[in-house]
Amino acid sequence: MVNLRIAEVLRNGQPDESLVVQGWVRTKRELKGFAFIEVNDGSSLASLQVVINEDLPEYDSVLKKLNTGASVEVAGVLVTSQGKGQRVELKANKVTVYGEADPDTYPLQKKRHSFEFLRTIGHLRSRTNSFGAVFRVRNACSTAIHQFFQQRGFLWVHTPIITANDCEGAGELFSVTSLDLKDVPRKENKAVDYGKDFFSKPTYLTVSGQLEAEVMATAFTNVYTFGPTFRAENSNTSRHLAEFWMVEPEMAFCDLKGDMDLAEAFLKHIFKYVMETCAEDMEFFNQRIDNTVIATAENIINNEFERVTYTEAIKLLEKADVKFEYPVSWGLDLQSEHERYLAEQLFKKPTIVTNYPVQIKAFYMRLDDDEKTVAAMDILAPKIGEIIGGSQREERLEILERRILAQGMKPEDLWWYLDLRRFGTVPHAGFGLGFERLVQFMTGMGNIRDVIPFPRTPESAEF
Numbered sequence: 449m450v451n452l453r454i455a456e457v458l459r460n461g462q463p464d465e466s467l468v469v470q471g472w473v474r475t476k477r478e479l480k481g482f483a484f485i486e487v488n489d490g491s492s493l494a495s496l497q498v499v500i501n502e503d504l505p506e507y508d509s510v511l512k513k514l515n516t517g518a519s520v521e522v523a524g525v526l527v528t529s530q531g532k533g534q535r536v537e538l539k540a541n542k543v544t545v546y547g548e549a550d551p552d553t554y555p556l557q558k559k560r561h562s563f564e565f566l567r568t569i570g571h572l573r574s575r576t577n578s579f580g581a582v583f584r585v586r587n588a589c590s591t592a593i594h595q596f597f598q599q600r601g602f603l604w605v606h607t608p609i610i611t612a613n614d615c616e617g618a619g620e621l622f623s624v625t626s627l628d629l630k631d632v633p634r635k636e637n638k639a640v641d642y643g644k645d646f647f648s649k650p651t652y653l654t655v656s657g658q659l660e661a662e663v664m665a666t667a668f669t670n671v672y673t674f675g676p677t678f679r680a681e682n683s684n685t686s687r688h689l690a691e692f693w694m695v696e697p698e699m700a701f702c703d704l705k706g707d708m709d710l711a712e713a714f715l716k717h718i719f720k721y722v723m724e725t726c727a728e729d730m731e732f733f734n735q736r737i738d739n740t741v742i743a744t745a746e747n748i749i750n751n752e753f754e755r756v757t758y759t760e761a762i763k764l765l766e767k768a769d770v771k772f773e774y775p776v777s778w779g780l781d782l783q784s785e786h787e788r789y790l791a792e793q794l795f796k797k798p799t800i801v802t803n804y805p806v807q808i809k810a811f812y813m814r815l816d817d818d819e820k821t822v823a824a825m826d827i828l829a830p831k832i833g834e835i836i837g838g839s840q841r842e843e844r845l846e847i848l849e850r851r852i853l854a855q856g857m858k859p860e861d862l863w864w865y866l867d868l869r870r871f872g873t874v875p876h877a878g879f880g881l882g883f884e885r886l887v888q889f890m891t892g893m894g895n896i897r898d899v900i901p902f903p904r905t906p907e908s909a910e911f
């Protein structure tokens with residue numbers, strides 16, 4: 449007898465087919481002479497309805513064990529369902545209970561639980577409809593990302609998680625050390641003696657793989673990273689995690705326009721792929737979480753993104769008839785309220801803001817001819833704010849050295865990065881996509897803690 453995943457049975461199963469499924473019981477309904485159980489194995493939002501007749505051997509004792517959360521294997525024959533809600537159901541010939549779940553103590557009973565409560569049972573929450581849908585969509589987003597880049601000949605490169613670069617400037621760093629914190633070796637001037645540490649120097653968890661991606665792009669032309677990044681920023685928001693995943697393409701022989709074009713095609717591809725492969729889950733989000741997610745996905749797939757310069761954006765914000773908490777003026781780093789006004793209220797679609805003031809952006813972004821702005825671009829999404837941040841990189845050695853010094857950093861520390869400009873330098877550009885922000889945007893989930901299986905946030909590293 450074939451062992452099938454439930455999604456496959458629901459999609460293609462035919463009456464009279466004999467098969468075996470395995471999964472966890474979602475619900476049980478006992479009627480006179482028979483019972484229905486809903487079995488879910490995580491392959492789809494919908495569960496498979498199983499009909500168990502009282503003539504099954506040991507009917508009473510088996511049924512007593514089939515509570516919500518129990519793990520089962522059912523062998524049976526598919527029949528056309530009499531009830532509405534499903535095309536086929538499985539008539540059980542043999543039910544094996546692997547593990548019971550005591551209804552008095554199993555925390556997931558058949559009712560709606562709040563996301564706050566579900567965070568306290570992070571080891572069980574993936575067994576709910578909402579988290580099942582989130583993690584299937586998260587998986588589809590990952591697949592779409594690799595597909596997009598692989599189809600275009602980009603090399604997936606693995607950049608280090610432990611790094612000695614403390615100069616990327618993207619956020620607060622987590623230190624990595626093997627020193628004994630109870631007895632830290634110190635130099636005469638009391639400073640920590642990192643010479644005795646594992647790497648003989650201070651090291652950190654990476655905040656971005658970009659600088660290393662630039663190394664690889666100057667050999668392979670087009671590359672991307674897709675891996676975990678870490679920021680010890682103490683911002684307890686619904687959009688920040690201490691550990692999150694980032695996608696960072698880097699393209700040689702590419703300018704800011706090429707960067708924007710790629711980023712736009714990239715987002716369109718991911719939304720299209722998810723809408724095609726996770727239709728049922730997307731429908732669920734639209735009904736239960738945020739009734740705009742499908743319209744938003746269609747908007748993204750079918751419309752060109754808005755593109756404005758930072759200077760134009762500031763003018764539009766100054767003209768806006770809303771009162772912002774942070775007053776608007778040229779030179780200001782756009783705050784979430786400004787980003788959301790532009791994308792959500794004004795343009796009502798993803799908006800690419802370009803050419804930001806040099807003072808508020810990183811040293812590696814290419815200086816524009818007016819020397820006031822840099823060739824940076826952020827993509828702002830309705831509801832989320834910044835989802836992608838990118839730039840054309842400074843490829844001119846002298847200017848890059850000047851910018852490094854201006855930020856109080858030492859060019860010697862970045863000797864290898866500067867070598868890329870000394871030997872065969874090339875215009876190049878790239879961007880970073882916060883993967884969880886994308887999943888939030890896709891699903892309408894309000895809190896970033898609910899789109900990653902094991903969220904790490906200030907004061908919380910449970911499970």
Ligand code: ATP
Pocket residue numbers: 618619679681687688689690692694834835836837880881882883884885
């Ligand atoms: P923000 O202003 O929202 O904190 P940022 O300017 O620090 O973002 P970048 O340094 O440009 O962000 O990082 C690249 C991308 O990574 C961002 O566009 C965003 O999507 C995502 N990102 C940044 N910080 C976090 C975080 N703490 N948790 C989850 N995603 C993040």
Ligand code: MN
Pocket residue numbers: 618619
């Ligand atoms: Mn930040």
